[in-house]
Amino acid sequence: MDPTTAMYVAQGLHGLAYGMLLFLVASGLTMVFGMMGILNIAHASFFMLAAYFSYQVLAFTGSFWLALLLAPVAAALVGVLCERFLLRRTHAFGHLGELILTVGISLVILEGVKVFWGTESLPIHVPPLLEGRLALGGLDYPIYRLFVIGLALVVLGVLAAVLYTTRLGMVVRAAVSDAGMVNALGINVPLLFMFVFGMGTWLAGVAGVAIAPILTVFPGLADQMGMDAFVVVVTGGLGSLWGAFLVSLILGELNSYGVQFVSQLAPVLMFLFMAIVLAIKPMGLFGERE
Amino acid sequence: MNLPRQALTLVVLASLLLFGVADAQAAQAKAAFDPDKMADMSDFDPNKPVIPTGDTIKIAVVASFSGPAAVVGQIYFISVQWAAHDINKRGGIMVDGKRKLVEVIKANHASQPAETKKVAERMVLQEKVNVLWGTDGSHLMKIINQVADKYKVIAQSASALSDELYDTTNFSRYSFMSSFSTEQIGRAIGFYYGKIRKKEKKFYILGQDYLFGHSLADGFKKGLKEYYPEATLLGEDYHPLFMKDFAPYLQKIKASGAEVIFTGDWIPDAENLLVQARQMGIKLPFANLFLDEPNMLHRVGVDGTTGLVHVSQYGAEGGAFKTPGQIKAYKAWNTLWKTKWGPPYNTRLYEHGTGNIGSYIQQTYWLLSVIERAGSTDPEKIIKVWENDSYQLLNGKVLTMRSCDHKAIQDLHVEEYVPPAKQRESFNIPPYFWYEGTSSVGPSVAIPARYVLPKMDKSLARCKDKSEAGE
The missing domain is CATH 1.20.5 (Single alpha-helices involved in coiled-coils or other helix-helix interfaces)
Structure with missing residues (x-):
C-alpha cells in the first residue's frame, strides 16, 4: 500500500474507532433516554465514574481485564441505586424534574471524584497485551484501537441479541411501548426499568473503561463525551440501537475525513449532519418513539 | 601544600x-527577591493556611476553585499564599503608615465569564481587596481587567497570556501583565530552532481553536519569519477545545513529513495529544508550552517524553541551583511537600516549587515589593512604582514592566527534555534529576529579552512614540 493510500485507510480506521467509542457511550443513553424516556443528563457522569473505578481496580489488582469486568458493574450499581431511590420518584413528573435531578447527580459525581481521587489527571495505561501497533501492508495501526472496534461490535451483538431475540428483550420492548399493559400482565415493570437503567449505565461504564487508556481521566471527562452522545441518540432516533450505531459510524468518519480535507469545518460537520437529518426526519434516522 | x-x-x-x-x-x-530574608516556612501548610484578618493588604486570587479546572485554582492559591505567608512572618509590609499583613482570598470564577464578573465585583465592593490576581483564561482575565478598570483597583495578570489583553481596545492602566505573553512565546521557539538548534526545518502547527491558540501560532510564524526564514511551515490546524480524538490530526501531520509539531495546547488537550501520538507510534518532538505537567509526562514515560522542547518563563541556564539561597528556597518547599502537606498538595504536581509555580510565587513577590516601595495600597501610587519597575527573581532573571502597555520584558528559556540520567544539567543538586519516571528539563537555553520583546500595539496612544523596549 503506498503512503497516501495508507493514510486514507488509516483515517477510515480512526473514524471507525472513534465511532465505536461514541457508540459505546451512546448505546447506554439510547436505552435510558431513547427507550425509557428518562432524560438522564448524568449519563456521561456514569461513564466518567467507571473510568475512575477502573483506575482504582487497576491500582489494587494491576489487571485491566478485571477493571473492564468490575468497573462497569460498579457504575451500574450506582446507576441502579439512583434509579430506585431518586429517578423513579421524579419520572412521573416529566422531563423537567429529571433534568434538574440528573444535573444534580452529575454534580454530586463530579465533586465525589474530586474528593476521592483529586483534581489531577490519573494515568491508565493500555494493557501490555494490546500495546503496540499492527503492521498490515504499509499500515501501522494501534492494536488498542482495533480492540475498541472489536469490543463495540461485541457489545452491539450481545445487546441486539438480548433485545431482539430473547423473552427478556421482548418484555423490555413491550414495557417501553406500554408499561401499563405489561404491568397488568403481572410483570414487575419498575423492576424491569431498574434493570434497563442499570444496563444503560453498565454500557456507559464499559465505554468509560475502554476510553480511559486513550483519554485523560480527570474531572472534566464527562463533559467531553456527554454532548456527542446526545447528538448520536437524537440523530439516530430515540430508542433505536441501529440508529445509534449507524450515526456513531457516520460521525466518526465525518470527523476523521473532515480533519483530513476540511480541517476548519470538521468540528461543525457533526452538527450539520444532525441538522440535515432532523430537517428531513424529525424523529431521527430510525426513530421509534416520540 | x-x-x-x-x-x-x-x-x-x-x-x-x-x-x-x-x-x-x-x-x-530596582529590587530583588532575597532568599536570605525568607522567613522560616516550616509551618506553611496550604491546607491550613494562616490567613490574617483585620486591616490587611487583600489579594483576591480569582480562579477556578471548583469544577473540572479546580486544580488550577489550587496551584495559584498555594503559590500566592506561599509568598504572603513568608511576608507575614517577616512582619508584613509598611504601607500607609503602618505594618500590614497580606490576606489572600480565594475568589472562585468556576471558569464562567458571568461568574468572573460577579466574583471580581464582590471582591472589590464587599471584600475591599487591593489586588485582583488572575487567571486561567485570557477571556476571563479580560473581565477581571474591566472590573479593575471600573473600580480602580490593581489587577495582576500572572497567568493569562494573550497579547490582546493589553492592546488599544483592552488596555487598562490598573492592570499589569507580569507573565510572558503569546507572541513572546512563539517567537522564542522560532528563535531557538533558527538561531540555536539549527536542525529541524519542517514544522506543523496544531493548536486550540480560540484566541490564545491563534495568537500563539501567529507568534511562532512571526518567529520563524524573523529568525528562521529557511524553515518550512507544512501546515496548521486548529481543533476545538477538549478534543477527544487527535488521531486524524496526527495522521495528517505524519503524512506531511513534519519534523516538529508546535502546540500551545493545555491539559486535557495537551495530554490527549501526546498520549495518542505516542500510541500511534508518532515520535515527533512537540515544541510546546504546557507539555510539562508531571502526571502526564509520567503516563507517557521516559521514551515518549524525550526530545520535547518546552518554553519556560522560569528557566535557568546551566543548572537551576547556582546559589545557596536558591537551594535553601527550593528545599524549604520540597521538604514540606515531602513531609507535611496532605492531599491535594502532596502529589507530584507540587513536588518542585519551580516552573510555573516558581513563576507565580515570584510574580507575587514582585507585586508585594511594588506595594512596599509604593508605601501604600493606593492604586495610583502602585502604578507609579510598577511602571518601568524591574525586579530580579530568585533564579536571577530580571523582569521589567514596560510602562506604556504594562507588559513584562524578560528573557525566556527553551528547555529540552532528557532522560533522568541527563537531567543533572538542570537539576544540579542531589538527586540530580527532577523525576525518575519521565524525561524532564535538561539543557536550557536563554532567549535574550531583546529578541522576544512583548508585542506592542502602536495604536495604543501611550505607546505611540515608544520603541518595543519601551524607551
Missing part, C-alpha cells in the same frame, strides 16, 4: 566572578 592553595585561589576567583555576575544582574533591577 601548593595544590590546595591553588585550588583555594581558583575557588575565590570563581566566587568573585559568580557574585560579580549576580551583582551585575541585581544592579539592573
